[in-house]
Amino acid sequence: MTREEIRKAIIDILADIAPDEDTSGLKDDVGLRDQLGLDSMDFLDIVMELRKRYNVEVPSPDYPQLATMTSCLNYLSPKMA
């Protein structure tokens, strides 16, 4: 997947997890937690959905890599290439 495709995949997951939040104008370098009001249960869901949809494993020590869109992309690009 290209970086742009991965970005879209992440946004689809976020829109599913937090349907009442606006995912269209996400800033790449601001924490997802604050932008979308996510908590640790939601981050577990990002991980679970990545596994369910793309068979990508994110071990728990790596959860902090999902903090912003940019860090997600940097972290996931090699895994989802």
Added chain:
Amino acid sequence: MRLEPLNYDVIIIGAGMSGLGAGIRLAHYGKKVCILDRHYLWGGLNSFYRLKGYRFDVGLHAMTNYVPRGTRNAPLTKLLRQLRIDYDEFDLRPQSMSATWFPGKRLRYTNEFAFFENEVAENFPHQADRFRSLVKHVLAYDALDLSVPEFSARKAVAQYLSDPLLVEMLFCPLFFYGSAVENDMDFGQFVIMFKSIYCEGLARPPEGVRRVLKVLLDKYKSVGGELRMKTGVARLDVEGGQVRGVVLENGEVLQATKVISSAGYPETMRLLSDYVPGSEGETHGQLSFVESIDVLTKEPRELGYELTIQFFSTTETFHYQKPAEPVDVRSGVICCPNNFVYERPLETPMMRVTSLANYDRWAAMDAGDYPAEKTRWHARVLDEVVKIVPDFRPWVKFTDIFTPTTVRKFTSHVNGAVYGSPIKFKTGRTHLENLFLCGTDQGMLGIVGALLSGISMANMHVLQEA
């Protein structure tokens, strides 16, 4: 030929709110899940039934924790997110106004917290600043931190408030809607209940709990979960520190990698094949209730009654404890399901009253005396209730009453203890490696609490592990 026992990733005991919450999470993430329940209807303590053509809810007065769509960091929106349920599906309608009634004082609340703060300030002007400090402390407190040991909410609150009447009145609704302990509660639980009732608020779907359960059940089935009703668990076979087999009352044996039980702690321990009587310790809850539902020929509004829920005590000190008599008529909860903000009136006008009750006294009654005792105690309860609400007795056309023994019969909770064990098991772990608790005895009470409990136990013990 012997059939191989059916094998599941997770078996959940109980199709109440917590079992359904856990089941949806697990099935959504591809786990092979089966929920088993002894009763023929789902919902547990919050089930529903039909009698003489009327539709009744077992438990539902109101859903606590009501917040508008999109509210961040609130239990209701969190659980909807986790279950992938849209906000509108529960069809919640806010209360109009509720109150706590004590001799000579009434504190009212709506779903706007500022209204309540003002109400406290007007009724207890000398406590207003202290109350604001308490609220600040409550809002800043992290009640979900599982590592904090329990401590007395009464002691904590006494550091802020000095008027005993205000203290009693603040605690009264929180006890009734969420304490398994007599006359006190854990401070963390106090914070959860305080926010859920005073800061957030109350709501109800026009169809009552049926609506909530339909949404949950449809969801559970749509993600591939299996549900077996009229399927009691008779025994959990234990070997080497693990549950190896789930033996049903019909003799069938199922297997599961993990078992999550919402039956309650002592109830679950008693199912273990190596159960030693008494080993469950002091985990038998003592608090139970009688609940009456009076169907009226007139809308309560037409009798001049506008409030949604009233918690009351006719004595200045509220006694939240197992009464010596079958029913404690001095206090209770009066709920009018018709007085939420709906577009059109509900089909049946009714008044519900909950009072503290003594399980042993009801269980010891002769089957022949039981119906008459129900009627007698109901009359005594209403004698008190009509001091607080307009006298609706002339308009009653049908009454149904349930007692602690009814709760016991339909939900299998020891002593008919609605809120379960006074000792809670917040991590959900047991001494067996693959057996976990959710719901009432994990420590999260009420509909929203039980759902969140199921969700978080499924997350913690199954999904995060993988």
